[in-house]
Amino acid sequence: MWRFVIAIVAFAILARLPVGLDAGFQFDAALAVIWAFGILSLVLLTGYAGQVSLCQATFAGVGAYGAGMTVASLHGGYLLAIVVGVLFATVLGVLVGLPALRLHGITLAMVTLGIALVFDRYVFQDHLFDWFTGGAGGWQVSNASLLGISVDSSQHLLAAYDVLLALFCICAVLVVNLHNSGAGRRFRAIRDSELAASTMGVNLTRYKLLAFAMSAGMAGLGGSFYPLIAGSVSPQPFWVFTSLQLAAIGVLMGVRYVPAAALGGLFMAVVPDVLTRYGHGTFLNRAYEISFDWFQIAVGVLLVLQLILLPDGVWGDLRGHAARVRNTFRFKRAHEVTPA
Amino acid sequence: MSAFAAYTIIGLSLGGIFALAALGIVLIYRVTGVLNFAHGAMGMFSTFVAWQVFYGYPHPGMPSWAVTAEAILAGLAFAVVLGLFLEFAVFRWVRNRPQVVKAVITIGVLLALQSAASLIWKNNQYHLPIYIAPQTSTFMLAGVPIGANYIVIVVAALGLAFGLAAFLQRTAFGRAMRAVSDNPTTAALWGVRVDAVGAVSWVLGSVIAAIAGILITPFINFDTTSLTLLVVDSLAAALIGGLVSLPLTVLGGFILGLLETYPTIWIQSLGLPRLIALLVILTVLIVRSPRGLPGVAK
Numbered sequence: 001m002w003r004f005v006i007a008i009v010a011f012a013i014l015a016r017l018p019v020g021l022d023a024g025f026q027f028d029a030a031l032a033v034i035w036a037f038g039i040l041s042l043v044l045l046t047g048y049a050g051q052v053s054l055c056q057a058t059f060a061g062v063g064a065y066g067a068g069m070t071v072a073s074l075h076g077g078y079l080l081a082i083v084v085g086v087l088f089a090t091v092l093g094v095l096v097g098l099p100a101l102r103l104h105g106i107t108l109a110m111v112t113l114g115i116a117l118v119f120d121r122y123v124f125q126d127h128l129f130d131w132f133t134g135g136a137g138g139w140q141v142s143n144a145s146l147l148g149i150s151v152d153s154s155q156h157l158l159a160a161y162d163v164l165l166a167l168f169c170i171c172a173v174l175v176v177n178l179h180n181s182g183a184g185r186r187f188r189a190i191r192d193s194e195l196a197a198s199t200m201g202v203n204l205t206r207y208k209l210l211a212f213a214m215s216a217g218m219a220g221l222g223g224s225f226y227p228l229i230a231g232s233v234s235p236q237p238f239w240v241f242t243s244l245q246l247a248a249i250g251v252l253m254g255v256r257y258v259p260a261a262a263l264g265g266l267f268m269a270v271v272p273d274v275l276t277r278y279g280h281g282t283f284l285n286r287a288y289e290i291s292f293d294w295f296q297i298a299v300g301v302l303l304v305l306q307l308i309l310l311p312d313g314v315w316g317d318l319r320g321h322a323a324r325v326r327n328t329f330r331f332k333r334a335h336e337v338t339p340a
Numbered sequence: 341m342s343a344f345a346a347y348t349i350i351g352l353s354l355g356g357i358f359a360l361a362a363l364g365i366v367l368i369y370r371v372t373g374v375l376n377f378a379h380g381a382m383g384m385f386s387t388f389v390a391w392q393v394f395y396g397y398p399h400p401g402m403p404s405w406a407v408t409a410e411a412i413l414a415g416l417a418f419a420v421v422l423g424l425f426l427e428f429a430v431f432r433w434v435r436n437r438p439q440v441v442k443a444v445i446t447i448g449v450l451l452a453l454q455s456a457a458s459l460i461w462k463n464n465q466y467h468l469p470i471y472i473a474p475q476t477s478t479f480m481l482a483g484v485p486i487g488a489n490y491i492v493i494v495v496a497a498l499g500l501a502f503g504l505a506a507f508l509q510r511t512a513f514g515r516a517m518r519a520v521s522d523n524p525t526t527a528a529l530w531g532v533r534v535d536a537v538g539a540v541s542w543v544l545g546s547v548i549a550a551i552a553g554i555l556i557t558p559f560i561n562f563d564t565t566s567l568t569l570l571v572v573d574s575l576a577a578a579l580i581g582g583l584v585s586l587p588l589t590v591l592g593g594f595i596l597g598l599l600e601t602y603p604t605i606w607i608q609s610l611g612l613p614r615l616i617a618l619l620v621i622l623t624v625l626i627v628r629s630p631r632g633l634p635g636v637a638k
Binding site: 102110115122293297302308 | 375434437439444445449450451452458459565572579609610618622625626
């Protein structure tokens with residue numbers, strides 16, 4: 001029950017947050033939710049089911065291109081576009097899940113990195129796939145509307161943001177609920193030991209494919225909003241380094257915890273923009289410039305430090321501290337009521 | 341027919357690069373258990389250091405071979421420092437952690453190195469290569485002219501592979517490295533200095549990555565990302581060798597180079613070679629299931 005209240009309160013606060021900010025920060029807010037979807041999909045896939053993936057941005061990109069194609073080339077409505085985007089991403093997820101039936105750990109990491117690279121350099125850029133990617137210019141999306149509400153990027157960016165945020169809150173609650181459901185318990189059994197899970201009667205094929213399909217669909221759902229908020233689709237946001245960043249930030253924030261997804265999405269979208277905007281000036285009469293590249297350096301260095309020092313991620317570490325504080329208080333109270 | 345021969349030569353030299361890069365991956369993986377996704381990024385950074393020395397400032401009065409030698413030595417020296425730094429600052433602290441965790445750490449290293457390089461050298465495409473041999477010198481083989489730079493790559497790949505194999509088989513330190521790769525605990529009990537072995541394999545791996553990076557500069561318009569992403573092709577070549585065997589890895593590099601080059605006779609596509617690399621990775625992992633890999637379900 002509490003998780004619904006938290007989700008609704010979080011939605012109410014976050015939906016008001018970018019109101020009144022300039023268009024750039026409103027775009028960042030919407031982008032933050034898209035990357036939060038990407039990391040949420042990683043929480044399900046890596047945190048629950050224990051499957052490594054370095055191609056989550058590819059799933060999001062396929063969702064974005066699917067949606068863009070539906071609107072710009074087939075002249076469908078945006079609701080249809082989202083359905084198509086999610087469908088494409090889910091299908092790709094199942095296809096990626098097929099080799100994963102026989103692989104795990106570092107071998108799966110190699111395969112998914114290869115897939116991310118193939119989509120980045122080949123599918124999203126080659127003329128063979130112009131029907132899907134709209135050629136060199138990509139798809140242009142304007143005057144889109146969703147269930148009668150105008151949600152196009154130039155005028156009604158916040159409307160798109162609200163819809164996206166509401167969907168994220170729903171998905172986040174779903175993923176939290178999944179943790180102790182039948183499927184969630186099977187996912188975690190697979191994560192802890194595939195052999196033990198299959199001995200206990202977990203259908204490895206079905207549940208591994210299910211994890212990949214759900215995860216890819218979720219990343220694709222976020223990605224399918226990209227043409228809406230950016231007005232166009234291009235390969236750059238979904239290239240292989242975004243996939244690596246998603247994995248890095250997911251692990252950094254704590255890949256087993258749903259709130260880490262929101263935290264990670266915000267971090268990934270807002271910090272680079274703040275750096276490019278305010279990262280230059282003079283300090284003690286010396287000009288300095290902190291460019292966007294420093295963000296990725298920081299992500300890499302923080303990831304290395306986190307894996308050495310705090311293996312459970314930032315959110316997991318905070319949770320651990322909170323639990324320890326609670327326990328101390330509980331002990332004191334028990335001590336006080338005990339008659340001397 | 342001569343077109344076919346020309347593509348074969350290009351494919352073999354490209355394969356030589358893959359083989360070189362893959363040798364470093366296999367060496368580091370076997371000895372330290374780290375699957376190094378940052379291998380391309382490490383080679384990239386060292387290559388750019390060499391490039392900076394070569395083109396960055398004037399060398400008055402120096403003959404061109406001396407400038408080349410200076411640039412290559414600078415790149416290799418940087419590679420040594422980088423390898424030592426990674427061993428002492430990062431991987432020494434995670435020796436007993438699961439393989440996946442170590443692999444994810446290398447992704448952090450990749451991201452940091454790549455963006456540090458793009459901060460220094462921007463995202464331009466460079467096409468000012470470092471030639472080992474003069475660009476104009478060619479050999480005639482069966483009526484086909486072969487650039488000396490192509491031969492340098494193939495010779496370097498084969499030489500390093502056999503050199504490394506001899507080092508591992510014949511020297512005391514090589515034996516120590518093989519002992520650690522078999523079982524670090526047992527090796528430590530026998531008095532092998534596991535830390536020293538780890539440091540040497542990181543330095544060797546880093547230097548080999550730098551050699552591969554420097555040798556590839558005459559053949560591609562290189563930038564910070566393309567050299568970093570070379571790691572996928574190198575992983576494919578390393579997988580053909582099962583991540584264990586050095587000779588098979590070199591063979592795998594050459595095979596992959598040819599496989600990636602021949603389709604470009606008919607299809608001009610920049611992305612197609614990546615698809616071939618992925619197919620090779622998938623084929624090897626699904627069909628052959630390398631023994632050296634614990635990550636493969638039997």
